[in-house]
Amino acid sequence: MGSPDSAVLVEMTGVTKRYAGVTALDRVDFAVRPGEAVCLAGENGSGKSTLIKILSGVEQPSEGAIRIGGEQMRGLNPRRAASAGVMVIFQDFSLFPNLSVAENIAFASELAEHRRFFNRRAARETARKVLDRIGVDIPLDARLEQLPVAHKQLVAICRALACEARLIIMDEPTTALTEREVRRLLGIIRLLKDEGVAVVFVSHKLAEVLEVSEKVVVLRNGRKVAEGPATEFNASSLTRHMTGREVAEASPGPFNGAGETLLTVEKLDKPGAFRNVSFEMRRGEVLGITGLLGSGRTSLAKALFGLVAPASGRITLDGADVPLGDPVAAAHARIGYVPEDRLTEGLFLTQSILRNVAVGRLDSHERRGFLDMTGLVGEAADWLARLKVKTPSIAAPVTSLSGGNQQRVALARWLSRAPKLLILNGPSVGVDVGSKAEIHDIIRDLGAQGLGVIVISDDLPELLATCHRILVMRGGEMVDEIEGGSITEDDLSHKLAS
Amino acid sequence: MSGGPRTEAKLTETPEFRLAIIAVAVFVLMAALSPDRFLSPQNLTSMAFQFPEFAILALAMTITMMTGGIDLSVVGVANLSAVIAATILTAFAGAGMVGGAAIMWLMIAIVAALTVGAVAGFLNGILVSRFGLPPILATLGSGLVFTGLAVAMTGGSAVMGFPAVVAVIGNSTIFHVPVPLILFALLAFGLHVLLTRTGFGLRVTMYGANPLAALFAAIDVDRILLKVYVIAGMFSSVAGLVIMSRANSAKADYGSSYLLLAVLIAVLGGVNPYGGYGRVIGVVLAVLSMQFLSSGLNMLQVSNFARELIWGGLLLLVMVINVTNWAGLRPRRAPAKAG
Amino acid sequence: MTSLLTRNETLVAVVIVLFCILAAVSDPNFLTVTTLSDLLRASIVLGIFAIGAMLVLISGGIDVSFTAVAVSAMYMTTKFSLAFWPEMPWYLIFTLSVLLGAGLGAINGLFIAGFGLPTLIVTLGTLSVFRGFLLTFVGSDRISALPPDMREFSRMVIARGTTEGGDFYNLPWSLAALVVVVGLTAFILHKTMLGRSIFAIGGSVESARRIGINVRQTQFFVYVYVGALAGLAGILHGSMNRMADPFSLVGLELSVIAAVVLGGARLIGGYGTITGTLLGVALIVLVQNSLIVIGIPSTWQSVTIGALILLGTGLPAYQAKRAAARAG
Amino acid sequence: QDAPTIATVVKIAGIQWFNRMEEGVNQYAADTGANAFQVGPAQADPQQQAALIEDMIAQGVDALAVVPMSPEALEPVLGRAMEQGIVVITHEAASQQNTMYDIEAFVNEDFGANLMEQMAQCMGGEGEYAVFVGSLTSQTHNQWVDGAIAHQEANYPNMTLVGDKNETFDDAQQAYEAAQEVMRAFPNVRGMQGSASTDVAGIGLAVEERGMEDATCVFGTSLPSIAGQYLETGAVDGIGFWDPSVAGYAMNKVAQMVMNGEEVTDGMDLGLEGYENVTLDGKVIYGQAWVNVNADNMADYPF
C-alpha cells in the first residue's frame, strides 16, 4: 500500500457505453479504495446500473479502461470480475429460486474456484461460515423461493462474501426492504467496511446514502456531474446535482375531515395474513398504510382489490358491498390498484406504452365488442400527457421508459378509469427524487379531486408528504392510527419498530 | 391496419415481411421449375382446395399460442365433431335425401359439430384456467379423450352415406372460388379483426404478454382463456366439417398428421409460442408457403419425406433470420426476479 | 415447495398403487413376476427418453425431437453396420449410435445455445428435419435382418426362467442400460457443478449468466447429452425389437414429456427429480400395458389414457393453484 | 399417340410392401413404355393421400392406380378425377364407389379364414386364441379378422376367442407389448393371429422370449423380410400375403385396358400369377393371389 495508486482497488477511466442510439455512460472516471463505501446517485436512466454492469463484466465498455487491483482488465467477464474480488448484488438479487440457501450462497465461489464436482456438505459449510460472519440465521436447506425478500437479500450478500469479495456492489439494495431491515443492512455494510471490504451502492433514498457512505458520485445523463466526500453533501444539494434543479417537497393540505364516507372495511380476516381489520375512509382522503415486512399490508391491499380472498369480513364502497376475492368486480366498483412490482405485476413490458394504458379502458371504448381506436388512443395519449410521461412515441414498448415514467404509465392506466378509490402500493419504489416529488404531487392532487387514495409504503417521508392519516399494521393487525400532520419522521419510525 | 396500437417497427423489418418474401420466392421457384403445370388453373384451384382444412387448424393453434398456450387437441376435436355430425347425417338423412330436408339436416349437423367444438374447447379452457393445468398437458390429454370418444362411437370405422348436399362445404366453388377457401378466408379475416379490432383481442394479447399483469389489470383472465379455447375448439370443428365433406365420411383418424403441421405453420407464421405476439397475415403467408412447396414438390415427384425435411428446414431458417430482430421471444418468466 | 414436490411424487405413487389394486382385483394373475418383468422391460426405452426429457425441462427448455434423434441414430447405425461391417460387435454398434445421437443433439444445441433460439421451435424443426432426412436419404425399409450381434444382444438376459408357480420372467441386459443412465444422470445432476448449473439456468438464466455460469456451454451439453441418451434408447429399441423400423418411436415425444411432468418436473424449468420421473414413466407404462387385464375394451383405451393424464397432472396442478391462492 | 401417364398412389411411401409394388409398376413401365410411376404420402394419413391425388389430377395424369388408405375418404377426390376423364383403378378397396375397377388379390374374409384354417390345424382345433389389428380404423384388417372369427365359429366350436381386437398401431413394439399383455391376461392362449405386417414380428418376439415357440400357433399377414427370423425359430408358424408387385402391375394393366376401351370379364385371364381366372363382382376383380409362407418356402420370396 505504498503509492496512492496501489491503494485504489478498482478504477475506471474514461468509460463510455453506447447502446444503439443511447449513450448510457459518457467518459466517466470512477475509483474505489479498500474499505470505502461509495454511493452512486442519479435520476432514473442516468447510467448507474450501466456503470455497475461494466464494473462487473456483464457489459463491455465501448471505450475506456478498467483496472482492478492495479491490473488492466481487458474483456472483463463476470467470472473474471468475481475472481478479482468484484461482486455485484443486482437489484433483483439474481438468485436461484429453485435452489437451496446453501447452494445459492456457495455456488458463485465454487464456480470461481473452477470446481468440477459439487459437494453438498462443503457448500453448507461455506454458507454456514458467511452467515455466521454477518451474524444471521437462515435455514440452509430452505428453498430460496420460500424466503421473504429481506432474507433473499441477505443471501445475496452472503454469496458475495463467500467469494471473498473485496468490492461489493449493490444496485438499489434497499428498495424492497422496510426501515428495520435497512438498518440491519447498513449495519452489515459498516461491518464489511471494517473488514476492509469496499462497498459501492446505488440508492434513491438519500438519507441512508449520506449515512453510510464516505464518498458520493452523482451521475446525470451518463455524465459524472459531482463527486466528493459524503459530508460535503446534504439531501437538497444532492437532489440539485441529480436533477439539475431544486425539488421542493410539499406536504398534504389539511384534510377537513368532512366529506362522505367512501370506504368501510369491517372485520376483514384472512388467517395467516391479516386479522380483524376494520377502518373507514372518506372522499378526498389520502390514507397511508405502513408496517414492517410481512405485517400484512400487501395482503390487505390485494384483498381490497379482490386479488386475495379474505375468509370473512365486508368491504363497502360508497354504500355498496364490494364482492370479495374478485378483481374484476372490484375494478367494476371503481377500485384501482397499482402493484408494487412494476416489472412483473404492473406492466406489460413488451407491449406499447399506449396499450399499457389503454388496457384499463377497453370496456368503455367497446361498441359491441369492437374498439373505438381513435377514442382509445386519444384518451390514453391525453392521460400520458397529463402525467407528463416523457417518450418520443406512445407506440414504443414500455421497456424503453425510465422507472419513473413506467410508474406514471401504470398510474395513467388506473386514473383513466376514473376510480373512486386508488390503492398505490409503493408508488415511488425505484423512482428517483425528481420523479418521486412529481408523483407525490399527483397523489396529493388526486386527493384534492375527491378520490380516496391509499398509499402503502415504508418510505416514511413519502407517507408524511402525501397522507392525511396513517394506519400502522403489525403482525396482521391494525395497531395504530396517526394523523398526518401530527407526527415527525422519527416518531413514526419509533412507532413502527416498537 | 393503421390506427391500431402497433408496437412493431417498420414494415420491412417485420417477420411477416420476410415471410412474404419467402412465400413469393417459393412460388416463383416452383413456377420456374415447371411453369406449365404449376401455373395451370387446374393446379391453382387444386391447391386452394387442399390447404384450408389444415390452415383452419393452424388458426385455432394461433389463438391459443397468443395466450402462451397451445392446443394439441385440435385434430381430436375436428374428428369428434365430424363423427357426430356424420352420425346425425347418416342416421336421419341418409345418402338418398335431397332438397330442403337434406339442407335442414346439414344445418342441424353443422350446429351439432360447432357445439361439440365449443364444448370441447370449454373443457380445455376449464382445465387450463380453473384447474391450472399446463395447456400442453391439458390438451394432450383431452385430445386423446376426444379421439378416443370418436373411436368408441364408431368402433373405429368410417361413418358415411351423406346426402349429396354435404359435398358443398368441401368440394364446390362459388364464382370459381372453392368453398373451403372462402371459409378459411372468412375465419382468417374474422380472427384478424378479433385480434386487432376488439377489446377481447387486445386482452388476449396482453394476457399472453404478461398473465400476472393481466390479473392485476383486472382482466377477467379465466373468461379470456375460456373464450380462447372455445374459439379454438369451434375453429377445429369447422376444419372437421371441411374434412368430413371433402372425405365424404368421418373417421377418428383423419388428418392425424395435421397436428404438428398446424403448430409448425403457426410458429413459422411468426406467432410467439410464449404468447403476446402473432398476426393472422403471417399465418396465412406461412400456409401459402407450405402449400406452394408441397404441391410444387409433388409435381417434381420429389419424395414426400423430403417435404418434411424442407418444412423443418424452412422453420429453422426463418427463425435464424428472425432471431436478431425478435427480442420479445423469451420464455414467459418474470424478468429474473429472486422469487 | 419441497412439500408440494414430494406430494407430487407421492401422489403418482398412490395412483400407481391404486391402479395395481384395481388390476389385481380384476385379475389375480396380475400380481406376478411376469407382470413385473414385462413392465420393467417396457420401461427401458421410455425411461431413458424420460430422463433425457427431464434434463431438458430442468434446464428450462423443452425437446420434442429426441424420438427423431433416436430413430435416426438407430437406423443409420444399423444401415452402416449392415453395409460395412455386419460382424460389428454390439458394444461398438451401441457406441456408434450414441455418438450419432450426440451429434444430432449437437445440432439442436447449436441452434439453441448458439443462435439463442427458443427450444420448442428448434426441436419442432429438427424433428421434421431429422425424420425427413432419414426417410429421404437413408432409407425407409423396415430392416429385420439386423447385424447378428445386435440380435445376440437382445437375447442376452440377466435372469430368465419360470418360477415354481409357473410364472415366466425375463430380465434383459438392456435393463442395465437404464440403471447406468439413471446413475450417471443422478451423478451429473447432483455431484457436479455442471449438473447444478443445469438447475441454475433452469431457475434463472439471467442470474446464471451474472454469476459467471457459461450458459451456452451448459445448454449445449444438455442437448448433446440428451441426444446421446436418445441414440442409446434408439439402438436399444431396435435391438430389443429385433427390427430397425424407421417409422417407429416418432410420435411418442409428447407422452414422454407428459410422464415427466406427471413426475413433478415443471415446464418453466428448474424442477425435476429422477425418482419422480421414473414414477411417471412407471404409471404410463403400467396403464398402457394393463388395460386388457382390467378389462377396458380396446375402443375405450385412448379415452382412459387421456383421462389418466388429465387426472395425474390435474390434481397436483389444482392443488398448487389452491395453495397459491391461499398464500395470496 | 403419346405414352400414357399412369400414377400409382399408395398409402404410404417407402415401406417394403409398397417398394415391392413399385417394382411391379416399374416393370410395367419397362414392358409397355408407359409413363408409369408410383408416389405416396410421407405419413399414413388419408388426408395427405387425398391431397397427393389432387396434385396428380392437377398435373394431368391419364390414369390413377390408387391403394386407398381409407376408401371413404377418397370418394370425392376420385370422383373429381373421373369427372375429368381420368381412369381410376383401385386396390384393396372393394367398397370403393368412385372407381372403374377395384382389384382384390382375394376376398378379404376368405383370406382371413385361410389364416384361421392354418391356425386351427396347428392348434388341433381347440384352445384360446387372440387377434390383432394394426388399427381399429383399418377396414381390411378388420375384414380379415372378422372372416377368421366367422370361420372359427362355423368350423371349430372348441376354439374360443379371448379379449377384444388388440390394436398395435402398425408398430412392432406395440404388438410385442400387446402380445405380452394377452399372454399375461390369458395364460392359456395358444393361438395368435396378426394383421399388420409388423404384428407377427412383435408377437413372435414375445413368444420367443417366453420360450413358447412350440406351445403356440402364430399366424398373420406379413412379409418374409419382416417375419423371416421368427419363421426360422418357429415363433411364428406361418404368414400369408399377396405379392404387391403383381397387384401393382395388374392395376396399371387394367388401367391401360380401360383406356384402350377393353372390358374385363368374369373368368378372364389377366396374364398375371394369381389372376389367371379372375372373378368379376360388379366393379371388383377378385384374384386368387394369396401366398402362404412358412419356414420351408420362405426362401422363394425374397422381399
Ligand SMILES: Nc1ncnc2c1ncn2[C@@H]1O[C@H](COP(=O)(O)OP(=O)(O)OP(=O)(O)O)[C@@H](O)[C@H]1O
Ligand atoms: N440494453 C440496453 N439497450 C439500450 N439502452 C439501454 C440498455 N440498458 C440501458 N439502456 C439505457 O441506458 C441509459 C442508462 O440506463 P441505466 O439502467 O444505467 O439507468 P439507471 O441509472 O440504473 O436508472 P434506474 O434508476 O431507473 O435504475 C438509459 O437511458 C437506458 O434506457
Ligand SMILES: Nc1ncnc2c1ncn2[C@@H]1O[C@H](COP(=O)(O)OP(=O)(O)OP(=O)(O)O)[C@@H](O)[C@H]1O
Ligand atoms: N395464507 C397464508 N398462510 C400463511 N401465511 C400467509 C398467508 N398469506 C400471507 N401470509 C404471510 O403473512 C404475512 C403478511 O403477508 P403480506 O404479503 O401481506 O406482508 P406485507 O407486509 O404486506 O409485505 P410487503 O412488505 O411486501 O408489503 C407474510 O409473512 C406472508 O408470508
Ligand SMILES: [Mg+2]
Ligand atoms: Mg438501475
Ligand SMILES: [Mg+2]
Ligand atoms: Mg409355434
